[in-house]
Amino acid sequence: MAGHIQDRWYKTETDANGKTVRVRTDRYGKGLRYRARYIGPDGTEKSKSFPDGQKRLADQWLAHIEADMSRGQYVDPAASRVTFRQYAEKWLNTQTTDMTTRESVESAIRGHAIPYLGPRPLGSFKPEHIRDWLSELEKAVPASSYRRVIYNNVSTVLNAAVDDGHLSKNPCHAQSVRPPS
Template sequence: MAHIEDRWYKTLRHPTGRTERVKSELFGTGNRYRVRYITPDGRERSKSFPDRGKRDAEAFLVSTETDKLRGSYVDPVAGRMTFAEYAESWIRTRSFDESTRESTEFRVRKHLLPFFGSRQLASIKPGHIREWDAGMVGKLAPATRAVVFAHLRTILGAAVDDERIAKNPCSAKSVTPPRPVQRRVVPWRYDQVSAIRGGLAQRYRPMVDLGAGCGMRQGEILGLGVDDIDLDAGWVHVSRQVKLVRSRLVFGLPKNDRDRRVPLPDSVALVLRQHIDDFAPVSLTLPWENPANADRVTVPLLFTTTRRGAINRRTFDGKSWRPAVVAAGITPTRATGMHALRHFYASSLLDAGESIKALASYLGHADAGFTLRVYTHLMPASEERTRNAIDDLFGAGEKP
């Protein structure tokens, strides 16, 4: 039974039955009041309070018993685990694909553990979150800050679920989550795409056609097998990608773990037919998702290196793509990777009147709202169509 113990006094019972309250050997030393209670899992816990702190002890006792009745009790001992210990456990037990696990490990260990690592979970307050975020301004790009903050909030949210802390300090009203700067996509012109294509080796040029003509991601193009294209019906089945995990190449599912079908234009199909004639597909075997995985997958890849191996995107970007971008008169930035071909594809479809929902499906976006936010400014202006529609209805030049 929960109770408050006065450690400075003890009660003596005389043979006559009379009781007497006398000073204990602890009188005047240490905290006077000790609250003793049983946790929901049957463990005994205690908390001490100083002299003149009886009201605080009583309030703590009432609060603890109320939390136990509500099912919201959190054992203070559970929150003594350090952030570093809990974060490592979270990374180990969280369900990730291996490439995501690798990048998450890197961000947590580089940007979170130096500040939070030695702190106990229960000691992390909203002020610490604000202090960390302020220290990251100027050190990390806004987009990276937002991603790392999301990791921090998710880790502390998991600690709440595991009943190690009562609430997530990242969710406090005084904490403002960092937001990435929304930059407007400026798609390349056709002549720029054509110039980059011309700057690549012959065996790599159809990769540009697939990026600009089918909206495929770089890894999806690198993982495309000859069996994934239906040249006669005009479809591309995007079912895998080549990823770099812990410095090794692996096959894996496309982003968002969703495969999809994309319309294959006749012009791109013609290019692929010629590519298959010029460079026969090479069957290559790679691990699936995790380099340590015993499962192996064999795919007759359309695009391989001159040594008939799978293409490492980092090597390709440095030795082939970047020089072609420079040769086309474009200054290399983070926005001039192969992903820019997807923006060209999206802008072309929107300009032709394609719907956002269809575009999101072709691009492999999990949420059409994301597609709308990224590309809404590229949608054709509707003002003239509105004027023409009303004029056609009422008759041009007539007054209402």
């Protein structure tokens, strides 16, 4: 397994007879009881806490993490909390295309994507959010060719987020998302 579940309310000790017994800790009855811990691919320990009576949920969460790691689809929880605005700003600053292309991409993303998608954390993106945004974009930008350019720029930013491990898959590539024609 990718990690283990720690019960923070009880610890195991050996008594005078050599038997192992469970003993209450100082934390008994206070705070979240279970802590699921694992070592991420980057070598750092990650954890998530669960309340009393939710050990099965902690086991499921840990199994899900292990499955994601084995499939190569693991996304660091901290990386998935980065907002679209934060990531897009960073992405824009690292572009190495010619200046006119950079300016038009920056204008499209800052003017039409960041105002709507900006505050959303990357890890929470679903195809429905892209469909909603495209609906709003259709109201704001009448030219479908320009909407297509904006959509392609956003899809490129989200592709980079997938490559950088902030997102497991690009929601623009879902079958239910139809790019502007």
